[in-house]
Every structure is written in structure tokens, then in C-alpha cells.
Amino acid sequence: MxxxxxxxxxxxxxxxxxxxxxxxxxxxxxxxxxxxxxxxxxxxxxxxxxxxxxxxxxxxxxxxxxxxxxxxxxxxxxxxxxxxxxxxxxxxxxxxxxxxxxxxxxxxxxxDEKIKYCFEVYDLNGDGYISREEMFHMLKNSLIKQPTEEDPDEGVKDLVELTLKKMDHDHDGRLSYTDFDKAVRDENLLLEAFGPCLPxxxxxxxxxxxxxxxxxxx
Missing domain, CATH: 1.10.238.10 (EF-hand)
Structure with missing residues (x-):
């Protein structure tokens, strides 16, 4: 620069x-x-x-x-x-x-634009949904691993389930754009729920x- x-x-x-x-x-x-x-x-x-x-x-x-x-x-x-x-x-x-x-x-x-952008970033396979597997990969990748944990994956899985409980409004086990949009409008902090993708x-x-x-x- x-x-x-x-x-x-x-x-x-x-x-x-x-x-x-x-x-x-x-x-x-x-x-x-x-x-x-x-x-x-x-x-x-x-x-x-x-x-x-x-x-x-x-x-x-x-x-x-x-x-x-x-x-x-x-x-x-x-x-x-x-x-x-x-x-x-x-x-x-x-x-x-x-x-x-x-x-x-x-x-x-x-x-509106940032919700659309973040959803696009998080929808890893581009199928219009953020699946449990996609959430797991992103959260596991972004979280700092604690050396004391025997199985850190279990902690990530728990976090995925908590996130789904909060954001999955139609209870189908994945986040549609509608789910994500509603969750973020209710609580703006959820915009970057799966990793920092905005400055x-x-x-x-x-x-x-x-x-x-x-x-x-x-």
C-alpha cells in the first residue's frame, strides 16, 4: 500500500x-x-x-x-x-x-447487501444452504484449539447445534437464506457467525x- x-x-x-x-x-x-x-x-x-x-x-x-x-x-x-x-x-x-x-x-x-455477501461466503458448496457440515468446517477452522480438550471436535459439534437452535427457524437442520436473513436482522452480531469475512x-x-x-x- x-x-x-x-x-x-x-x-x-x-x-x-x-x-x-x-x-x-x-x-x-x-x-x-x-x-x-x-x-x-x-x-x-x-x-x-x-x-x-x-x-x-x-x-x-x-x-x-x-x-x-x-x-x-x-x-x-x-x-x-x-x-x-x-x-x-x-x-x-x-x-x-x-x-x-x-x-x-x-x-x-x-x-441487506452484507447479509447476502456473508451467506454467499458461508455457503461453501453453493447449494443455497449452510449445512451442519459446512458450519463444522468453518467453526473448526476459525476456533482456537484448546490443548486441554480431549476431543475438540465435540466442542465444535456442540457449537454447531447451539447455532442451529438459534438460527434455524424452520427446523430442517440447515440454514436457508431466509433463516440466515431473519437471524441476522434479529441479532446483527450473527452476521459473521461462521468467521470474519468483513473488515x-x-x-x-x-x-x-x-x-x-x-x-x-x-
Whole structure:
């Protein structure tokens, strides 16, 4: 991120402004200046990728580095799922449009948008439900293992059952989008029940401050 301010975009100013104007029409929560700044950051990040790789967008490795270094994410499974949530066309790259659209929800999304995004992250197999098995894998992955426990899996299974009891409103042993939506609206803390997949307020403020406020060269 430190090289962002000093780097000059590879795209010429006219082309950059045209792209910013186009993308700002579809970016719900960013103005034209902010879109412009995010495009410049995207170009810097693209330039840091290996020249050997095709330039279709940010690859999985680069994107995970951003999640880890900028937003403090550490859970490999969750970072992979966040990448997939951004990569709408599933081509293994985050394009410029996917970058702007994804960050719009990631940084400034409405509750509706964040519920949809988190459910997508947690629905590991994409079948429209968060199953017991999916909950188990995510919770086991994110919880700190206690060395004194004889069988930590039992503790995770108990937590899955407690979570289902609280969130599974139709009592079918899995969470539908409707179940998840209702549970989160009743108690907002359940939005990230299966692992942190959104940035905290401090990381968001630091990112926006560096990218938007310190880069005023339009």
C-alpha cells in the first residue's frame, strides 16, 4: 500500500477518467473520485503481480495478500471464500469491475447487501444452504484449539447445534437464506457467525483514509 501514492497509473489520464466515469455509474457506494482512486490502486496491485501471469485481473494470491495485510484476515478458508465472492464470473481473477463492485459491499454495504455477501461466503458448496457440515468446517477452522480438550471436535459439534437452535427457524437442520436473513436482522452480531469475512471499522477507516483522502490527484 505504501507505494500506492507515489506510483503513477499505467493508463493515461483520459482513459482513466473515462473508466472511472463508467464504473462510478454502477458502484453504489462510491463517488467518481473514489472509483478513480480504486482504479489507480488496482493498477498498482496489478503491476506488483508476476509478469509471467496473464493480466486478467488480481490473482488469488495477490488478493489474499490484500485481505491479510490490509484487513487483517488470517483464516485461509474464509479468505478463499471472499475471493470467490468477489470473482463473480469464476475465472480465478478479480477484474477491475469486480474489484470496485466487491469493495462497494465489503467496505460500505447496506445490511441487506452484507447479509447476502456473508451467506454467499458461508455457503461453501453453493447449494443455497449452510449445512451442519459446512458450519463444522468453518467453526473448526476459525476456533482456537484448546490443548486441554480431549476431543475438540465435540466442542465444535456442540457449537454447531447451539447455532442451529438459534438460527434455524424452520427446523430442517440447515440454514436457508431466509433463516440466515431473519437471524441476522434479529441479532446483527450473527452476521459473521461462521468467521470474519468483513473488515472491522479500524481497517476500513485506515484503507479509505490512505486510498481516498491522501490521493487527490484527479
Amino acid at each position: 505504501s507505494s500506492f501514492i507515489s506510483n503513477v497509473s499505467a493508463m493515461n489520464k483520459k482513459k482513466l477518467q473515462k473508466l472511472a466515469e463508467s464504473l462510478s455509474k454502477t458502484a453504489k457506494h462510491f463517488n467518481k473520485h473514489e472509483v478513480h482512486c480504486l482504479i489507480k490502486l488496482f493498477n498498482v496491485l496489478m503491476g506488483e503481480q508476476s509478469e509471467q501471469r496473464p493480466k486478467n485481473g488480481l490473482d488469488r494470491s495477490k488478493f489474499r495478500n490484500i485481505l491479510h495485510n490490509t484487513f487483517g484476515m488470517t483464516d485461509d478458508m474464509i479468505m478463499d471464500r471472499v475471493f470467490r465472492a468477489f470473482d463473480k464470473d469464476n475465472d480465478s481473477y478479480v477484474s477491475i469491475a469486480e474489484w470496485i463492485g466487491g469493495l462497494s459491499v465489503f467496505l460500505r454495504g447496506t445490511l 472491522d471499522a479500524k481497517s476500513t477507516l485506515a484503507f479509505e483514509s490512505q486510498v481516498f483522502q491522501e490521493n487527490n490527484e484527479l
